[in-house]
Amino acid sequence: xxxxxxLEFEKPIxxxxxxxxxxxxxxxxxxxxxxxxxxxLEKKRNRLQSDVYSRLSRWQRVQLARHPMRxxxxxxxPLVFDDFMELHGDRYFADDKAMVGGFAxxxxxxxxxxxxxxxxxxxxxxxxxxxxxxxxxxxxxxRLFKLAEKFNRPIIIFVDTPGAxxxxxxxxxxxxxxxxxxxxxxxxxEVPIIVTIIGEGASGGALGIGIGDVVMMLENSWYSVxxxxxxxxxxxxxxxxxKQAEANRIQAAEALKPIPDDLMRLGIIDxxxxxxxxxxxxxxxxxxxxLKNILLxxxxxxxxxxxxxxxxxxxxxxxxxxxxxxx
Amino acid sequence: xxxxxxxxQKSIAGDEKRNIPDGVWTKCPSCxxxxxxxxxxxxxxxxxxxxxxxxxxxxxxxxxxxDEGSFDEFDINLVSGDPLNFKDSKKYPERIAAARKxxxxxxxxxxxxxxxxxxxxxxxxxxxxxIGGSMGSVVGEKIARxxxxxxDRGIPLVIVSCSGGARMMEGILSLMQMAKTSALLxxxxxxxxxxxxxxxxxxxxxxxxxxxxxxxxIIAEPKALLGFAGPRxxxxxxxxxxxxxxxxxxxxxxxxxxxxxxxxxxxxxSIARLLRYMLPTESDRQFPL
Ligand SMILES: [Zn+2]
Numbered sequence: 001x002x003x004x005x006x007l008e009f010e011k012p013i014x015x016x017x018x019x020x021x022x023x024x025x026x027x028x029x030x031x032x033x034x035x036x037x038x039x040x041l042e043k044k045r046n047r048l049q050s051d052v053y054s055r056l057s058r059w060q061r062v063q064l065a066r067h068p069m070r071x072x073x074x075x076x077x078p079l080v081f082d083d084f085m086e087l088h089g090d091r092y093f094a095d096d097k098a099m100v101g102g103f104a105x106x107x108x109x110x111x112x113x114x115x116x117x118x119x120x121x122x123x124x125x126x127x128x129x130x131x132x133x134x135x136x137x138x139x140x141x142x143r144l145f146k147l148a149e150k151f152n153r154p155i156i157i158f159v160d161t162p163g164a165x166x167x168x169x170x171x172x173x174x175x176x177x178x179x180x181x182x183x184x185x186x187x188x189x190e191v192p193i194i195v196t197i198i199g200e201g202a203s204g205g206a207l208g209i210g211i212g213d214v215v216m217m218l219e220n221s222w223y224s225v226x227x228x229x230x231x232x233x234x235x236x237x238x239x240x241x242x243k244q245a246e247a248n249r250i251q252a253a254e255a256l257k258p259i260p261d262d263l264m265r266l267g268i269i270d271x272x273x274x275x276x277x278x279x280x281x282x283x284x285x286x287x288x289x290x291l292k293n294i295l296l297x298x299x300x301x302x303x304x305x306x307x308x309x310x311x312x313x314x315x316x317x318x319x320x321x322x323x324x325x326x327x
Numbered sequence: 328x329x330x331x332x333x334x335x336q337k338s339i340a341g342d343e344k345r346n347i348p349d350g351v352w353t354k355c356p357s358c359x360x361x362x363x364x365x366x367x368x369x370x371x372x373x374x375x376x377x378x379x380x381x382x383x384x385x386x387x388x389x390x391x392x393x394d395e396g397s398f399d400e401f402d403i404n405l406v407s408g409d410p411l412n413f414k415d416s417k418k419y420p421e422r423i424a425a426a427r428k429x430x431x432x433x434x435x436x437x438x439x440x441x442x443x444x445x446x447x448x449x450x451x452x453x454x455x456x457x458i459g460g461s462m463g464s465v466v467g468e469k470i471a472r473x474x475x476x477x478x479d480r481g482i483p484l485v486i487v488s489c490s491g492g493a494r495m496m497e498g499i500l501s502l503m504q505m506a507k508t509s510a511l512l513x514x515x516x517x518x519x520x521x522x523x524x525x526x527x528x529x530x531x532x533x534x535x536x537x538x539x540x541x542x543x544x545i546i547a548e549p550k551a552l553l554g555f556a557g558p559r560x561x562x563x564x565x566x567x568x569x570x571x572x573x574x575x576x577x578x579x580x581x582x583x584x585x586x587x588x589x590x591x592x593x594x595x596x597s598i599a600r601l602l603r604y605m606l607p608t609e610s611d612r613q614f615p616l
Contacts, residue, residue, distance in 0.1 A: 166556030166564050171574055172582050175555035176532075180509060180540035187510035188517070203493075204536045204555070207502055211510075225493045225502040225533070234495065235415045256498050257411050266410060268499050318510045319471065321503040322464030323408035327433070 005068050009052055009060060013278065016045040049278055058262075059253040062228055064220035065199045066162075069281035071288070072131075073100060073115035073158045076198065079288030080295065081106055084113065087147075089140060093173060096137030098129045098161070099209075101144045106156065107296055112148035114141045114209060115158030118199075131200070132165035135178035138208045142182050145189050154192040154299055157209050162227065164205035179208035186211035187318065192302035192310060194295060196273065197221045198280075213314050214298045216271040217260040218291070220279050223268075224258035231256055268321065271298070355379050357550075371591045380548050380591055382528060385437050385454035388487050392595045393450060398441035402472055406433045407465045413496040422496065426457045434465035435490070438473040443485070444599035446606070449477040452487040453534070460490035462534055463497040467504025470538060474511040483521040483602050488539040491557075492532025505537035512541050521605035523598055526576070526585075528552055544601050546587045547576040548594075554579075 006014050020041050027034045056064070064070070077084050081104040088095040101114035118131035148155045164175055186193065186209075195212035201223030217223060226234075231252040232245070239245040257263075260272040273291050280287035302310065351364055357379035367374075371391060372381035383391075389398050406423070413419040427433060435457035441450050451473045453460045462470075470486065477484040493501040515522055524542030526535075528551035536555055539545075547553060554574040562569055572578050576588050589597045 164555065166561045168561065168565065168569070168573065171554050171556070171561070171578075174540075174582065174584050176535040176553075177540040177584055179536040179555070180505075180538070183506055183509040183537060184513045184516075184541055187506070188513040203502060204505065204533060207505060208536075211506055224499050225497075226495055231495055251415075255411065255413050255415060256495075258498065263499055266500060268503060315510055315514075318503065318506045321507055322468050322500055323410040323497075324464050324468045325406050325408055327404035327406055 007060070007063050007067065009056070010278070013045060013049050013052065016041060016048065020045065046277070053278070057250060057253070058222075058257070058259050059228060059250040061220055061259045062222045062253055064279050064281075065218075065222050067220075067279065067281045068120075070199055071280050071284045072120070073117045073160060073198065075284055076158065076288050076291065077104070077113065077115070079285055080292045081111075081113065082108065087144065090136040090143055092136065092139055094134070094136045096129075096133050096140055097127055098131050098133045098165075099137030099140050101141060103153075104156070106299065107292070109299065110153055111156050111299075112144055112153045113156050113158075114144050115198075116161040116209070118160060129165060131161045132163055133161065133205065133208075134165050134167070134170045135173040135175050138164075138175075138178035138182050141209050142178075142185055145182075145186060145193075149189050149191050152191060154194070154302070155189070155212075156295060157193065157195045157212065159195060159197045159201050159206045159210055159223075160199035161202055161205045162200050163202040164208060176204075179204045182208045183211055187315065188311060190307050190311065192299065192305075193314075194298050194302070196291065196295070197223045197269075198291075200227075202227050211314075211318070213302050213310060213317075214271065215269045216273050216294065216298075217263060217269050218273045218280060218287075219260060219275040221260065222258040223263055224256045226256070228253040228256060228258070373591050378549055378590060380528065380550065382455060382489075383591075384456070385432075385452045385487075385489070388452045388527075388594075389437065389441070389450070391591065392443060392485070392487070392598060393441035394443065394445065398439050398450070400437060400439040401476070402438060402469050404433065405465050405469060407463055407497070409496075410464075410500055411496065411498045413498070419496040422458065430454060430456045432457060434469070435460045435462070436466045436469050438469045440476060440480075440482075443595060443602065446599060446602050447480070447482045448485050448602070449473045449480070449482055450485050450487075453489045455489045455491075455529075458494060460488075460534070461492060461494035461501070462490060462504050463494035463501045464504060466490075466494075467501070467507050470504075470508045471511055474508065474515060477520050477522070478511070478514055478518060481518070481520060483523065483606065484515060485523045485525065485598060486538060486542075487525040487527060488530040488534050489527045490530055490532075490534035490539075492534055502533065505533050508538045509541060512538060521602060523601055525594065525598070526551055526553055531555070531557060540584070543605065544586050545584065546589045546594075546597065546601075547579065547585050548591055549576055549588050551576045 084104040086102040100117045104113040119125035119128035193212035195215045197217040228249045232248040236248045263269045276283040276286040355374040358377035360376040372383045409419045436453045438451040522542050524545045526547035579585050
């Protein structure tokens with residue numbers, strides 16, 4: 001893999017990885033000296049990695065969530081589900097390519113999957129509109145939620161968006177209404193909903209498919225009311241000096257508290273889904289296996305609730321969010 | 328109730344003083360007509376020539392829409408915490424303190440019970456002067472309680488929105504206020520209680536993408552800025568100019584997201600009429616569905 005696919009703080013680790021690989025290629029079986037050297041190098045690498053990752057800033061976590069090799073919805077779907085059949089269209093206007101979904105089977109259980117989808121290369125990124133849905137995306141999602149409700153299928157959602165698309169067509173077709181409608185409807189959909197933020201959870205664009213009985217975040221994901229860049233642009237306007245701009249983004253990320261630990265502390269999410277060492281992009285299969293296990297565990301708990309309890313618990317959870325004081 | 332009402336009457340006077348342009352004359356920012364403050368006040372701050380709606384204080388909407396002397400304000404003492412310990416150039420509590428001093432209010436919405444042409448309603452009106460009418464935990468909680476008052480009493484809900492969106496300084500918690508308020512509106516739907524959403528200039532982002540867009544009926548004042556994304560963000564994204572009239576009330580009306588555009592002087596009558604069409608009537612008993 002090319003260096004440009006790695007973040008600055010990953011590079012020293014990747015360097016050792018390359019060295020280990022070179023030595024492994026050289027090593028003939030039985031070369032004990034080289035083998036022990038490899039083992040030492042691996043130890044060094046693991047120490048370095050846990051050291052680097054234990055001290056990541058919030059801004060660095062945001063960068064991991066946007067890592068060019070980060071697994072997207074369709075990378076995880078075949079690894080998490082036994083099978084998947086994609087469904088298309090909102091039945092009003094179009095088929096939004098940034099919002100995907102369909103029928104799936106989770107360890108033998110039929111479910112409905114909905115998620116946001118980003119593209120990897122230039123062409124795919126454009127095709128997926130960078131994971132930014134138009135109103136038809138939210139309406140397509142709602143159509144699939146209703147389908148799930150009608151046939152009594154739990155809903156599994158992967159959130160991964162830099163935001164709902166801010167454009168002329170999006171406004172003409174009611175981006176705000178589409179998101180608002182989804183939030184309202186998802187509050188009372190009569191099947192279990194499990195939401196996982198797998199990468200980026202930007203504001204209303206994320207919340208528009210983000211209401212659930214269980215809301216979880218992958219270890220290296222972010223979820224907030226605005227992106228650190230957006231926050232920085234509002235607070236400090238346009239800054240020409242790139243160093244200062246970067247410093248502002250770092251400060252904005254710290255101020256916004258958008259990483260899983262923050263949201264756990266604030267009582268917004270129910271679970272942090274661990275990622276393999278170095279991040280989900282280092283091992284899709286391992287990341288998916290961990291996620292699948294936790295999804296099954298949560299689904300098992302939610303399936304034992306009757307509908308009334310499920311809805312009452314969901315409502316109570318959202319009703320109580322917020323920090324206010326009475327003077 | 329009487330005690331605080333006296334107080335709020337006083338702050339109404341205070342608000343207006345700050346919002347009246349200096350001098351007896353003022354120029355309409357839309358058509359440049361020179362207007363007297365006295366004539367503007369008579370026309371609830373609507374330009375007689377071009378129908379431009381000057382922004383008026385939240386309290387003025389109470390006087391405009393709610394029957395005189397019938398308004399009881401609730402949750403007046405609810406104030407924001409600082410869950411994120413948010414700091415930019417100023418600490419969030421300092422911003423709150425400054426906004427409280429400026430507006431004489433504790434946050435960006437006034438909620439209460441009152442009547443409109445004799446019909447009891449749960450009424451809320453947002454205050455743009457308080458950090459751009461932004462929605463944090465207090466706005467979300469007060470709107471939630473306003474919806475619950477509708478639910479408990481079986482009376483209609485009317486919300487006059489005026490907001491730039493969610494309050495950044497409360498991060499994810501302000502985003503969750505969209506969820507909190509919208510979830511309760513789902514219950515209002517189930518109980519078939521009418522909700523009229525009134526949009527004023529501006530209503531955008533987090534408020535527009537939650538309760539403001541979820542009325543059974545949605546009406547807007549003329550030429551208000553409405554939308555999900557801010558016009559500057561959209562212009563930046565598309566890398567070009569925005570068409571004239573983009574994201575105005577008229578634009579939203581044209582695209583099917585408003586029931587009506589209603590001039591300020593007609594707001595009260597329109598809301599009362601709409602409510603009467605939706606509320607149970609004598610004929611419901613004669614011809615039950
Ligand atoms: Zn004018």
